[in-house]
Amino acid sequence: MKPGAEKDGDKSSKKRKRLRCGFSTGTAATAAARAALRLLLTGRSPSVVAVRLPLGYYLPVFVDGCGFDGLKAWARVIKDGGDDPDVTHRAEIKTSVRCSRNRADGSRMLDGITGEGGCAGICVLAGKGVGVVTRRGLPAAVGEPAVNPVPRQMLALNLVEELKLHSCTALPGHSKNTEPCRSSMPHILLPFGEPFPGSNGLLVEVEIEVPRGVELARHTLNPRLGVAGGISILGTTGIVKPFSHEAYEDTVRVSLSVAASAGCRQVVLATGGKSEKLAGRILPGLPPESFVQVADFFDFSVREASRKGFRGIIHSAFFGKVVKMAQGHPYTHAHTVPLDLGPLADAARRRGFTAGFCDEIRSANTARHALELLLEQKAISVIEDVSREALRQSAQIAGEACSVRLLLFDYSGNLLMDVTQ
Structure with a gap:
């Protein structure tokens, strides 16, 4: 490579920095x-x-x-x-x-x-x-x-x-x-x-x-x-600003304000449209205002919901987000927080699964792949442990005045876990 030439990664990085406001x-x-x-x-x-x-x-x-x-x-x-x-x-x-x-x-x-x-x-x-x-x-x-x-x-x-x-x-x-x-x-x-x-x-x-x-x-x-x-x-x-966090946080804040003004006592924090729709099937009695799409803003949305006085927070998410929530990441987007399946493998080891299986989990290509491996081995206890740790992280942010619940769905839309703190 010629002196001063850029690597492809450098080019893409500089291209991202040149996004136009x-x-x-x-x-x-x-x-x-x-x-x-x-x-x-x-x-x-x-x-x-x-x-x-x-x-x-x-x-x-x-x-x-x-x-x-x-x-x-x-x-x-x-x-x-x-x-x-x-x-x-x-x-x-x-x-x-x-x-x-x-x-x-x-x-x-x-x-x-x-x-x-x-x-x-x-x-x-x-x-x-x-x-x-x-x-x-x-x-x-x-x-x-x-x-x-x-x-x-x-x-x-x-x-x-x-x-x-x-x-x-x-x-x-x-x-x-x-x-x-x-x-x-x-x-x-x-x-x-x-x-x-x-x-x-x-x-x-x-x-x-x-x-x-x-x-x-x-x-x-x-x-x-x-x-x-x-x-x-x-x-x-x-x-x-392109892809501004502040803009999405404003959207979440306003959505929570509308839910509070509508008299909702609990709010469903869904990571996207699909998880919101799935939660709606589980919770048909809740008004539409109580469902809020929060994307990757785990910490912000929980703090804001608690600050607005909701008595209950219900998370609706898929496995990859739950793994990152369990690790305490305030923001869960893949570009910011790469998936680390080491803690998931450690959870499997604590449950007595073989070292070989734990290594498979650790080196899985994606969260979906890791979940498939866990389900093949009927490692429901590991999935529950991760779900409860994610719930514990949420409860720590929300404070004692607010109850928390987690609905975990598999990638086909089936309810895997429904856990409450």
């Missing part, structure tokens, strides 16, 4: 709103806008198109998820913006919008393809657009900044607008914060639309979480 639906909606407001204020169509992110720096976002529709201006942004495999990647996010003020008699043009009388601010409306919250436990209240707290802050911060940059004291064609705000649509009112020139009595109406939102939402957790009619406008930093 993207931006959230919250950033996309904010960029579109900022572009539409700029067009409304200046008459100029921006091709790119700088969105101020929660951490204080700016991200340039390309504007896919903008224009006028009567007294409203609209802009469209194509959401770029980078290399993250998210269903909203390349989704069109469109906002329509208009501004209005008090009538001459001092009354609001947005009668009934919030019941807050003469408040000025930013009214965010859920247009086509943006979900509406129907259950408690989510970051937004029931009946509100599914726009999470950080995107709300981003919208307010960026639109106020735009209003300050471009004088809003005179909005030609808008100050005498008598068309009422469409208060029948799901909406929220965001305050401007501190007053600024031209803010008195000003309402900025922002309608967010995701044309394919209803279709995209079918491929998300929204239907089971209680968000109807479209996707959620999400984001915590405004940036999407």
Whole structure:
């Protein structure tokens, strides 16, 4: 090999490090709103806008198109998820913006919008393809657009900044607008914060639309979480990191909040869709909200479930995950935690199985292979020992106030173990 040449492993490692970040639906909606407001204020169509992110720096976002529709201006942004495999990647996010003020008699043009009388601010409306919250436990209240707290802050911060940059004291064609705000649509009112020139009595109406939102939402957790009619406008930093742990942890956290708000006393932590479905057959009396897919986040999900006050935790998993849980790994993904079958072989040795059989277990190709060997030798006691050790690890994390149970399935979907601490 030539000096300086890379091994294949080095190349793949560097390729993984070069995964491209993207931006959230919250950033996309904010960029579109900022572009539409700029067009409304200046008459100029921006091709790119700088969105101020929660951490204080700016991200340039390309504007896919903008224009006028009567007294409203609209802009469209194509959401770029980078290399993250998210269903909203390349989704069109469109906002329509208009501004209005008090009538001459001092009354609001947005009668009934919030019941807050003469408040000025930013009214965010859920247009086509943006979900509406129907259950408690989510970051937004029931009946509100599914726009999470950080995107709300981003919208307010960026639109106020735009209003300050471009004088809003005179909005030609808008100050005498008598068309009422469409208060029948799901909406929220965001305050401007501190007053600024031209803010008195000003309402900025922002309608967010995701044309394919209803279709995209079918491929998300929204239907089971209680968000109807479209996707959620999400984001915590405004940036999407590929395969982000934080994003999945947020999903688990929200799912547990929904279960708690629905009155569930116990929660089923399934490692995936198949184990969740199998657990549902064993536990037909539990409401659907109590089933949460936690993937590889063993430690996090147990701690979060305990923190939210659930009285019981039920794990539903296959053998490979249970082996790693028994070894106390907080995160069980194969890329992070290679499978180590040595402790399983040691458990077989303690049960009196031959050294040759224990060596077979230790050198098995996969967890499935090891399980096949155990079942061939009818080593149910070893499987039970591993299951109980996994349960002990979970109980140690959950604390005394929470009972724990484990449903272990074989790879054909049969229940192998049902053990309780």
